[in-house]
Amino acid sequence: MLTIYGVYQSRASRVYWTALELGLDFESVPVIQTRRLPQPVAPDAPIHTHAAEFLAINPNGHIPAIADDGLVIDESLAITLYLARKHGGPIAADTLREEGEVLAWTFWAATEVEPHTVKIVFAYDDGLEATEGGRETISVARRMLKRPLTRLNDHLGENDYLTGGRFTVADLNVVEIIRYALSETDFMANYPAILAWVARCHERPAFREMMARRKAEG
Template identity: 55%
Template sequence: MLTIYGVYRSRASRVYWMAEELGLEFRSVPVLQARRLADPLASEAPLNTHSADFANVNPMSQIPSIRDGELVMHESLAINLYLARKHGGPLSGQTVEEDGLLTMWSIWAASQVEPETVRIVLTYDNGLENSDEGKQVIAAACRALRRPFAALESHLAGRQWIVGDRFTVADLNIAEVLRYAQSEEAVFNAHPNIKAWIERCQSRPAYKAMQAGRSQEPAEV
């Protein structure tokens, strides 16, 4: 059985969504981010990214990780590409060319978009969105997102999905990276193709199942 290490309120959400899309039976091992705990190394601390037991799974002390049989993997977007390829179906590439595009768009999301969307979401997580410093960070991130958003907006013109004519792992991976910036409604309103596309992604039953799991976790520890 697939084992997913990580909480829903983390990048593990992407893997939980993917498992739901594929209809996979999985075991969830909640691993908290150490930054959410006052003393992550305390004897009574819950399993977290600084726990010795988790370091045995992922020496980088980051979530998510998975164990699938004898295989242990880290990095959420790579995990999803692996699961799509292993289990096949419409979420996976149907040709070598599609496989290449799924990988390209996932790497694009990680390298060109996620650094800025993470800056936005962490500003909110730290309660700084209304401070002068926080507003400056968010504004700078939104400026940095102009070029990648323009590229994706153009790519989606006349298309429903990122690759091919169906929802794939590329849509899932990119939608989860962009979700971190959805607090900035003006950015999405200025890109109607992206706004309509992410709404399609987030209307899927598997996404809603993931969000249901997320809603059951405490926002704070």
């Protein structure tokens, strides 16, 4: 059986969403980020990313990770691509062309978008969004996002989804990275095609189920 290590309130959300889209049976091991624990070395501390038992799974000390029939993978985007490729179905690439586009969009989002959107979400997670430093961090991130988001908005102005005319793992990977910037409503209003695409992706039952589980974590 597939085992997913990580809490829903993390990049593991991508993996859980993918598993739900594919209708997979899986075991969830809720490994929490060490930075979220006030006393990670306490005897009663939950399993966390720097705990020895998790480092035996992923020596990098990050979530998510999966174990699947003896294979361990620990990069979230690699995991989603692997699961889609293994199990197929409509979210997987159907042709070599689609596979190339799925990979290209995924790597594009990881290199051109996430380094900036993650700074936004961390500013809010750390309660810094109203501080001078937090506002500057968010401002710089927004400025750096203008070029890639313009490209994405142009593409989605002519296509409902990123490739294949349907929702695929490419959309899942990219929209999860875009989600980090949705707090910036005035900024994102400049990209109406992206917002319409986000709404389409977020209407999916598997996304709604993932988010319900995420919210249940508290």
